[in-house]
Amino acid sequence: MSLPSNVVKDMDKRxxxxxxxxxxxxxxxxxxxxxxSGSIDRHWRKRTLDMLDIRPGDRVLDIAxxxxxxxxxxxxxxxxxIVGIDLSRNMLQTALSKWRERRxxxxxxxxxxxxxxxxxxxxxxxxxxxxxxxxxMIDIDGFLREVHRVLRPGGxxxxxxxxxxxxxxIREGMIFYLTKLMPLVVRLQKGDESSYRYLCDSIxxxxxxxxxxxxxxxxxxxxxxxxELTLGACHIYLLEK
Ligand SMILES: C[S@@+](CC[C@H](N)C(=O)[O-])C[C@H]1O[C@@H](n2cnc3c(N)ncnc32)[C@H](O)[C@@H]1O
Numbered sequence: 001m002s003l004p005s006n007v008v009k010d011m012d013k014r015x016x017x018x019x020x021x022x023x024x025x026x027x028x029x030x031x032x033x034x035x036x037s038g039s040i041d042r043h044w045r046k047r048t049l050d051m052l053d054i055r056p057g058d059r060v061l062d063i064a065x066x067x068x069x070x071x072x073x074x075x076x077x078x079x080x081x082i083v084g085i086d087l088s089r090n091m092l093q094t095a096l097s098k099w100r101e102r103r104x105x106x107x108x109x110x111x112x113x114x115x116x117x118x119x120x121x122x123x124x125x126x127x128x129x130x131x132x133x134x135x136x137m138i139d140i141d142g143f144l145r146e147v148h149r150v151l152r153p154g155g156x157x158x159x160x161x162x163x164x165x166x167x168x169x170i171r172e173g174m175i176f177y178l179t180k181l182m183p184l185v186v187r188l189q190k191g192d193e194s195s196y197r198y199l200c201d202s203i204x205x206x207x208x209x210x211x212x213x214x215x216x217x218x219x220x221x222x223x224x225x226x227x228e229l230t231l232g233a234c235h236i237y238l239l240e241k
Pocket of ligand 1: 064065069087088115116131138
């Protein structure tokens with residue numbers, strides 16, 4: 001696939017940089033997400049949770065928990081003891097205040113930290129999930145090995161991530177949307193243009209589903225189900241340790 005000439009290929013994904021970028025965009029994150037995706041991201045998260053099938057009592061790690069939408073939705077489905085981890089303090093604070101508004105009854109411990117190097121013991125979780133976080137990781141292989149380590153044998157990981165569609169017309173349409181229309185929406189909403197520019201470039205340069213599947217297998221995961229959604233704009237990977 002040829003990339004638009006203005007896309008940055010060697011992106012700076014150092015955790016300190018990613019954490020502070022998400023700290024900066026936290027105030028506009030939920031609103032812009034809704035505007036830019038037309039709320040389809042909610043449907044993608046729901047499909048991911050349906051596939052992961054969290055049961056009451058499951059110990060679940062929500063990686064890159066962000067403003068907590070996966071954790072909140074999982075709790076609404078009545079499942080699991082959820083722990084969130086994220087680099088960004090501000091995103092976590094927003095997650096906790098949303099959590100307090102909606103779920104006073106259940107705990108939602110969160111940790112500010114790097115998903116590539118967590119403090120959890122081997123085999124501590126039954127399930128793990130990561131929504132729209134993997135493309136920000138500096139080392140996808142290292143990330144997958146770390147999740148593999150903290151899951152128990154037979155434990156499951158669900159990954160949902162944006163992708164560039166395979167079919168030329170749809171692919172060009174998505175690239176046009178990301179590089180031309182989205183910056184306009186961000187400008188109108190007074191969002192941080194350079195951060196959203198990074199987010200677009202990170203989608204365009206993210207490894208294809210085929211490459212990703214190879215990395216997942218190399219980390220020791222068995223794919224149980226891989227779903228292409230919305231004409232290839234999003235993929236969900238359900239994996240087993
Ligand atoms: C696009 S947001 C997605 C948040 C949330 N999962 C959602 O569905 O809206 C990406 C999140 O990943 C977090 N993140 C990126 N790299 C990370 C890493 N190495 N470890 C932990 N969190 C990370 C960012 O701080 C940010 O909150």
